[in-house]
Amino acid sequence: MNEFELIGRHFARAPRHGDVKLGVGDDAAIVAPAPGVEYAVSVDMLVEGRHFAAGTNPENLGHKALAVNLSDMAAMGAVPRFALLAGALPVADDAWLSAFMRGFDALAERYDVELIGGDTTRGPRNLCVTVIGEVPAGQAITRAGAAAGDTIYVSGRVGDAALGLASRGGRIRIDDAMIGELLQRLERPEPRVALGIALRGIASAALDVSDGIVGDLAHILDASHVGAVVDVAGMPASDVLRDLLGGPQRELALACLLAGGDDYELCFTAPAATRRQIDAIAQSLGLPITAIGAITQTPGLVVRDERGDPMRELPRAFDHFR
Amino acid sequence: MNEFELIGRHFARAPRHGDVKLGVGDDAAIVAPAPGVEYAVSVDMLVEGRHFAAGTNPENLGHKALAVNLSDMAAMGAVPRFALLAGALPVADDAWLSAFMRGFDALAERYDVELIGGDTTRGPRNLCVTVIGEVPAGQAITRAGAAAGDTIYVSGRVGDAALGLASRGGRIRIDDAMIGELLQRLERPEPRVALGIALRGIASAALDVSDGIVGDLAHILDASHVGAVVDVAGMPASDVLRDLLGGPQRELALACLLAGGDDYELCFTAPAATRRQIDAIAQSLGLPITAIGAITQTPGLVVRDERGDPMRELPRAFDHFR
Numbered sequence: 320m321n322e323f324e325l326i327g328r329h330f331a332r333a334p335r336h337g338d339v340k341l342g343v344g345d346d347a348a349i350v351a352p353a354p355g356v357e358y359a360v361s362v363d364m365l366v367e368g369r370h371f372a373a374g375t376n377p378e379n380l381g382h383k384a385l386a387v388n389l390s391d392m393a394a395m396g397a398v399p400r401f402a403l404l405a406g407a408l409p410v411a412d413d414a415w416l417s418a419f420m421r422g423f424d425a426l427a428e429r430y431d432v433e434l435i436g437g438d439t440t441r442g443p444r445n446l447c448v449t450v451i452g453e454v455p456a457g458q459a460i461t462r463a464g465a466a467a468g469d470t471i472y473v474s475g476r477v478g479d480a481a482l483g484l485a486s487r488g489g490r491i492r493i494d495d496a497m498i499g500e501l502l503q504r505l506e507r508p509e510p511r512v513a514l515g516i517a518l519r520g521i522a523s524a525a526l527d528v529s530d531g532i533v534g535d536l537a538h539i540l541d542a543s544h545v546g547a548v549v550d551v552a553g554m555p556a557s558d559v560l561r562d563l564l565g566g567p568q569r570e571l572a573l574a575c576l577l578a579g580g581d582d583y584e585l586c587f588t589a590p591a592a593t594r595r596q597i598d599a600i601a602q603s604l605g606l607p608i609t610a611i612g613a614i615t616q617t618p619g620l621v622v623r624d625e626r627g628d629p630m631r632e633l634p635r636a637f638d639h640f641r
Numbered sequence: 642m643n644e645f646e647l648i649g650r651h652f653a654r655a656p657r658h659g660d661v662k663l664g665v666g667d668d669a670a671i672v673a674p675a676p677g678v679e680y681a682v683s684v685d686m687l688v689e690g691r692h693f694a695a696g697t698n699p700e701n702l703g704h705k706a707l708a709v710n711l712s713d714m715a716a717m718g719a720v721p722r723f724a725l726l727a728g729a730l731p732v733a734d735d736a737w738l739s740a741f742m743r744g745f746d747a748l749a750e751r752y753d754v755e756l757i758g759g760d761t762t763r764g765p766r767n768l769c770v771t772v773i774g775e776v777p778a779g780q781a782i783t784r785a786g787a788a789a790g791d792t793i794y795v796s797g798r799v800g801d802a803a804l805g806l807a808s809r810g811g812r813i814r815i816d817d818a819m820i821g822e823l824l825q826r827l828e829r830p831e832p833r834v835a836l837g838i839a840l841r842g843i844a845s846a847a848l849d850v851s852d853g854i855v856g857d858l859a860h861i862l863d864a865s866h867v868g869a870v871v872d873v874a875g876m877p878a879s880d881v882l883r884d885l886l887g888g889p890q891r892e893l894a895l896a897c898l899l900a901g902g903d904d905y906e907l908c909f910t911a912p913a914a915t916r917r918q919i920d921a922i923a924q925s926l927g928l929p930i931t932a933i934g935a936i937t938q939t940p941g942l943v944v945r946d947e948r949g950d951p952m953r954e955l956p957r958a959f960d961h962f963r
Contacts, residue, residue, distance in 0.1 A: 340679060341783060344864070346716035346848050347683035347774070349781045352674035357662060360757065361669035362771055364727040366764030394668035405686040405769050435682065442688030443765035447727050449684055452669070459671045461663060526668050542666070 325411055325439055329420050330404070335433050339401070348435035350401060350451070359397035359452040359459060363387045367444035377415045379506040380446070381422025386508050387529065388450035389430060390583040393515030394527040396460040397452030401435045402427060405449075407442030430512060458519045460587070465524040465543035467616040469588040472597065472608050474511050476555045477532050479504040481579020482563075482572070491571055497559045508583040514608075517600045518587060525587035531578035532611075533633050535586055537620055543588075548621045549612030551576070551630075564625075577622065578634035588614055647733055647761055651742050652726070657755050661723070670757035672723060672773070681719035681774040681781060685709045689766035699737045701828040702768070703744025708830045709851065710772035711752060712905040715837030716849040718782040719774030723757045724749060727771075729764030752834060780841045787846040787865035787910040789938040794919065794930050796833050796906045798877045799854050801826040803901020804885075804894070813890055819881045830905040836930075839922045840909060847909035853900035854933075855955050858908055859942055865910075870943045871934030873898070873952075886947075899944065900956035910936055 334342040341349040352358060365384050367373055385402060392399040404423070408416070427434060432450070483501030486493040493501065511527070518525060524539045532554070540547055556564070556576055563572035589597060594610075601608040615621075622630045656664040663671040674680060687706050689695055707724060714721040726745070730738070749756060754772070805823030808815040815823065833849070840847060846861045854876070862869055878886070878898055885894035911919060923930040937943075944952045 340779075341781065345783050345785075346713040347681040347719065347772075347781075349679050349681055349717070349776070351679045351778060354676065357671050357673045358680070359669040359671055360723070360725060360771075360773065362725045362727045362758060362760050362769070364729060364760045364762055364764075364767070364769060366729050366762055366767075369729075369762055369764050391668040395671070397669065401682070403682060403684045403771060405684045407686060407688050407691075407767060436684060438684050438686045438769075440686055440688050440691055442686075442691050442767065445686070445688075445729060445764065445767045445769075447684070447686060447760075447767075447769035449682075449725060449771040450669075451682065454671070456673060457662075459663065459669075461667050463667075 325416070329416050330434060330437055332434065339433055339435055342433070342435045343437065350435065353453070355456055356453045357456050357459065359392055359395045359454055360449065361388055361391040362447065362449045363391070364445060364447045376506070377418040378422035381419035382426050382507050384446045384448050385423050385426045386510050386583065388448045389432070389510035389512055390508065390527040390529070392450055392452035393510050393512045394460070394525050394585060395452065395454060396458060396515045396519040396525070397454040398516060399430055399432045399450050399452040399512060401451040402432050403435060403449040404437040405447040407440050407445040409441065409444060460515070460518060460522050460525040462524050462526055462539045462542035465539050465545050465588040465614045467545055467614055468591060469523050469614040470591055470594065470610050471536070471547060471549060471586070471588050471612040471614060473528065473532060473555060473584055473586045473611055474514055474606055474608050475582070475584045476557055477528055477582050477584055478556050478560045478576040478579045480508065480581035481575035482560055484581070485571060485575060491568055493559060505581055508581065510583060511585045511606070513604055514585055514600065514606060517604065521593050521596055522587040522589050525585055528582045528584045528586050530580045532586060533577045533620065533622065534635070539588065540618070540620060546615040546618045546620065547612055548615055548623065550623045552625045553609065553611045555607060555609040574634040647738070651738050652756060652759055654756065661755055661757055664755070664757045665759065672757065675775070677778055678775045679778050679781065681714055681717045681776055682771065683710055683713040684769065684771045685713070686767060686769045698828070699740035700744035703741035704748050704829050706768045706770050707745050707748045707754070708832050708905065710770045711754070711832035711834055712830065712849040712851070714772055714774035715832050715834045716782070716847050716907060717774065717776060718780060718837045718841040718847070719776040720838060721752050721754045721772050721774040721834060723773040724754050725757060725771040726759040727769040729762050729767040731763065731766060782837070782840060782844050782847040784846050784848055784861045784864035787861050787867050787936045789867055789936055790913060791845050791910040791936040792913055792916065792932050793858070793869060793871060793908070793910050793934040793936060795850065795854060795877060795908045795933050796836055796928055796930050797904070798879055799850055799904050799906055800878050800882045800898040800901045802830065802903035803897035804882055807893060807897060813893055815881060827903055830903065832905060833907045833928070835926055836907055836922065836928060839926070843915050843918055844909040844911050847907055850904045850906045850908050852902045854908060855899045855942065855944065856957070861910065862940070862942060868937040868940045868942065869934055870937055870945065872945045874947045875931065875933050877929060877931040896956040
């Protein structure tokens with residue numbers, strides 16, 4: 320199968336949305352922006368051996384390659400609309416690509432995202448996805464709006480994906496009954512798109528937790544020129560992670576909770592007066608939203624342990640160049 | 642230097658254009674489309690060992706990584722506006738990245754293209770660039786409009802980049818006086834952006850010659866459901882390539898001319914009645930535009946050699962999965 324047959328078989332499809340004037344198969348795709356919208360654009364690169372292990376289930380990988388970008392759209396309050404997929408593959412493996420696209424397409428369909436372009440080449444396995452989303456002009460949620468007194472929230476639970484990864488790597492033993500759910504969080508993260516959209520006009524700042532809550536929250540503090548106090552006791556964690564915090568593997572559990580990446584939950588800030596609105600959003604989405612701390616005028620991030628004492632040393636966020 | 646310092650040092654910059662509402666450094670960039678424009682979007686992935694050799698001059702590579710995408714914009718008649726750069730690098734090499742960004746930024750500045758986002762990670766060297774361009778609604782030039790009787794044109798010269806590559810690989814000896822220019826074509830291709838814009842409303846179909854004129858022209862024929870006859874004698878080639886066609890290395894020279902990639906010239910079709918307009922464009926841009934053949938109703942591509950005889954076998958276009 321040659322490159323063009325490969326593209327034709329797996330990527331080509333008729334444009335579905337009226338604003339896609341030209342899809343896969345030309346030098347570029349053409350989209351027609353609707354009046355009054357701004358476009359959010361993000362790109363994420365997943366590298367074998369770095370973001371995923373060799374031999375990773377390709378259907379899960381197809382899901383995740385798109386999910387991490389949809390999560391960026393969620394963090395902006397944008398509706399994801401279009402995706403471009405560039406991929407390097409060691410061989411033109413039809414079965415692998417079919418499975419990858421099954422995962423990619425299933426998630427794309429759920430969020431009504433249209434694949435409009437891409438590029439395929441041979442090389443060490445690398446998937447690079449660009450996503451374009453729509454947001455009403457001026458309503459994107461950035462990292463820069465947090466103000467002293469705002470409450471800090473996080474959706475869902477944090478630490479699960481990192482705990483799943485630690486278990487798979489043999490660094491910790493997890494009960495068989497629990498491991499499936501943790502690995503699901505790691506391999507098939509659910510982007511919080513509906514939450515991001517609901518937070519427009521309410522959240523003062525937001526981002527997605529891809530590198531761990533401590534490191535990610537620091538980006539909001541930097542961009543907003545504020546500080547924060549958060550409490551370990553209040554962080555939403557799975558029962559298994561909470562149990563580990565009280566045992567001999569406390570240190571690893573703390574690292575998962577505070578610096579574990581890959582959860583793709585939203586961390587956001589909002590004025591205290593919006594508390595009821597946020598509770599209503601949580602209820603309507605069936606998604607827990609937990610207050611974990613507050614924004615302060617004083618710069619810096621203070622994390623208080625379960626006894627309320629500031630932690631001297633914080634686990635580091637994952638950094639691709641360390 | 643950690644990942645965020647790296648991003649901050651090399652990629653972060655204040656938004657320059659009024660329609661960039663948010664640039665590098667958030668979960669996504671935000672751009673505000675102007676009324677009446679459509680966006681052209683393309684992505685290209687360059688892999689070390691595939692598209693460029695290990696040890697390639699990083700400044701040239703920075704130029705080329707952007708140039709190949711600007712060339713896609715040119716092929717659509719779009720004005721390139723925004724770029725996103727995702728890169729995997731084996732190490733956080735500050736000097737390498739500085740040089741790469743020097744090449745990237747210099748070209749971006751010449752075309753007033755703004756870097757609005759990206760991603761960096763560790764991994765086998767891989768550069769993935771997404772470009773967004775603007776085109777007045779309905780005026781994008783696709784591959785699908787060629788009609789029987791249209792003339793086929795190509796800009797500049799074809800075969801130079803492939804000949805430079807063949808020389809560097811030791812497959813052919815080129816005079817020292819000539820090699821510099823050929824390598825320049827290979828390493829620092831000039832995207833034909835002004836030509837693409839000038840061809841709006843004139844060209845019936847267009848694409849850029851990235852894989853070789855024979856293979857690329859076939860995409861226009863497929864998309865337009867037509868055939869073509871082109872003449873080797875009429876193809877714009879450098880003197881050195883033309884000389885080689887008459888010598889013992891004719892086969893390699895023909896392969897460079899017909900199936901050599903990486904020239905990034907525009908190949909386009911236009912009704913015969915537009916000939917004068919096209920000549921005027923060539924003159925105003927100081928860029929040769931050569932008629933190389935004609936579109937036919939009969940499907941298939943006929944290439945005639947210098948004696949006017951149809952060639953039985955055509956050199957194949959470069960295919961990343963062969």
